[in-house]
Amino acid sequence: MRGLFSRPERFKVFWERTMHEMNAIGVGSLGIVAAISLSVGAVTTVQTAYQLVSGLVPRSIISTILRDSMILELAPTITCLVLAGKVGANIASELGNMSVSEQIDALDVMGVNASSYLVLPKIVAGLFVIPLLIIVAMALGIVGGYWAGVSGGAITPRDFTEGIVADFRGFTIFFAYIKSVTFAFLITTISSYHGYYTRGGALEVGSSSTKAVVYSCVGILFSDFILAQMLLEN
């Protein structure tokens, strides 16, 4: 831990590696995050409309529910569960492969702080980029919901807009940000740990990747509940 958070040998190298990781995690995950968010937003809208059988409830409630669901839970949690699979497995297999092929030993022998050089840029990049991906997921989820709701005739554009702005609380965005930062930290650290300490060969690299994904997902779900309890208590 001390080695991981120690000052990087060359700040310029650290910066380059962090930018590279931001690109890999952020741009590399944009496609899957977009696809999932649009789909989740669309499905949430259709299912909410389906359950809304009472004529006394205004249709604009559909988009209000969609908004709060996307911001509070679906965008941060579903996106991060997917990222645990994509980014987490990638980090664990990359570091695991470096470990079993003695590349990490080579860094150590050179006098490079291997954990700081390899892991710290991934953590920093994750902490910056994953919250941005969550914001994109929120926006696209609402876009997906709008498209599904309006094109399916469940809600009019005017009702949808009304519902989206009704009773909006800024705290929900703050809550989603706290969640996304926590999940980002869990994904990058758990996956890096399992990758970095891989010993053996190809079989163990695969096993490390699996562990990284499973433990990251469990960590996300567990911390999701803890954060909800702590921050959303009335």
Place this chain on the structure above:
Amino acid sequence: MLENISALFEKGQTTLVIGASGSGKSVLMKCLVGLVQADSGEILYDNRDFVSLDYEAKKEVRREIGMLFQGAALFDSLSVEENVGFPLKMFSKLSKSEQLDRVNFCLNRVHLDNANKKFPSELSGGMKKRVGIARAIALNPEYLFCDEPNSGLDPLTSRVIDELIQEITQEFNITTIINSHDMKTVMDLGDSIFFIHKGLLWWQGTNKEIMHSGNTELDTFLKAYLF
């Protein structure tokens, strides 16, 4: 794993550490370069006890060490040029063009002039080892460690690597330690030879003495390779 090993590695000399698989020679090398922490004893680099040094001081000593790993341990995501230039980028104060000059010099020294832009996945085993040597000598090390430099190579390429290590040792006057069980390497390079068996230093001598050591365990080891 290792016990009672007392050895002196001379400057400008190539020392071979030989022994069967599992005898402890790789652990010995890992102790020497600090990848495995020795429980007790001293490892002296010009009177600096590597075992008792703190993390930062150890890093300073490590910058005087070049190491060729068994599988070369090149960084997959970097080109040959970037691999060789990596220690320079991390630790030297050279400008970019000076770094490139040094990289080209090192690659030229290992007879790999046109491989700058290639990636490790595009190289043969022998080429990877040569890039590994080029990276190891990039910072002008005082000590060169080679772990099984000939493993997985054909006899001809093995000879090229052996000659390269010997030339570099003499040219730069460095202390070279090689882990090997390739008898050709032992006979060609063994200015000084240590035979490790069951974690103990069983015999030490030169390539001229090894065939007449009178040591039963060493003779058994040699016979297994020669006949």
